[in-house]
Amino acid sequence: MIDVNKLLAQLLYNPSDPVLFNSAFFFYFFAVFLLCYLAVSRSQQGRVWVYTIFSLYFFYKACGFYVGLVVLSAIVDFNLSRWIYNTTSHQVKKSLLIFSIILNIGLLFYFKYTDFFIGIINDVANGHIxxxxxxxxxxxxxYTFENLSYTIDVYRGEIKPVNRFMDYLFFLSFFPKLMMGPIVRAADFIPQIHQPYRLNGEDIGKGMALIVGGLFKKIVISDFIYQNFVQYIFDDPSKHTGLECLLGVYGYALVIYCDFSGYSDMAIGIARWTGFKIPANFDSPYQSSSITEFWRRWHISLSSWLRDYLYIPLGGNRKGKVRQYINLALTMLIGGFWHGASWNFIFWGGLHGAALAIDKVRIDSQKKRKTERSGFTAGLMKVGGVLLTFHFVCFCWIFFKAATFHDAWSLIHQIVYDFQPGIFIELYDGYAAVFWVMVLGFVLHFLPAKAELKMAGVLGRMPLAGSIAIMVIFIWLLVQVKSTQPMIPIYFQF
Structure with missing residues (x-):
């Protein structure tokens, strides 16, 4: 007999067990969702309602009754955007936009930064709040950034507001990208709502390649390296040699990339299977030969959002070189603060902002010189640029990951003053599996994009039964290697 209480416990929100793409519950959820979605696939409104209901339930399973904030945000910005569009007074339009920005940023600020500023007030004024x-x-x-981009685009006249509230709620609550992105623009997403649902071999193959690859990156690479090595290093760096700390930093570079990009890939793949194309969020960022290129490849949806809605409105490169460098630094400072209410994140953003400004000086200088390099020299410079950029990014990851500045500087101190390379053999004996997974992760990362396209093509040409069989076998293999407790994705906290 079915245990009703146990079934209800599974269906209700459990703060200690939020729904994740890599959790067992999600596979059942997704199977039921697909059956319902396919049943109404010929009806545009039916697809919207089914997708929205399942998305809101998915969000409820992830964070309980905070799902109401998504609905409330949708109601407010749906109506404000229509008001902005319909009014003829520029002053009223601007006032409504400012009101929308204050509401959205205010809601984000209240939940994310209130305690941070209370702490500052207590420290500075010796307060006891x-x-x-x-x-x-x-x-x-x-979803705050998605709301903002929507109302700003309506204000700029770049898009028309949607006529039906359910279409906007669907866009905002779309479960594949709701909790960890990518940040999707309404102008890219909403037109797809009105297109008929068609799925071809390319969609199946590309979607499966993204889902399978995302699960592999998240569970086999990221979770394994973090649980078996990286977490021990960052828990207390002072207890480890500099060599261990350096390898821990390299490991974390893989952990955060595979964790976040793996989740993004799964989101994009799931969306592809349901008839929606979401732009890629990562493009092999550690292959970048400059910090400017890195930010074109890393968290692309956030980078482009900051560029279009912060950097350019601040003046971009239109007000002279010095102002441009300040705008770059300020944009990245705010981008760092977006990640969390911590001085570590602000410092991390500041480092990247300063590096972008310096790199811009380098780029401008090269344009003036117009120097031509030979093929060998250009290749050597490319390799050197990749190594330098990677190690700068890794240095910044130390402050991103460390719980405090003290821990960050403690880790750096161990690398500089207590390296002890002689313990490598002993270290390898203890963590051989971890190091080989790290090697695998970097090798896969530096494979050419053609390899992924070829895999997607092979999967796309397979019959449906074969695709399902591959997916089932792959999931079974993942179950054998994954930890008993699914790891919370890193970007959940943001």
């Missing part, structure tokens, strides 16, 4: 210890609603940073 009690922190609120608010639970951060999952995904609020992502």
């Amino acid at each position: 009690t922190p609120l210890h608010l639970l951060l609603p999952i995904g609020i940073s992502f």
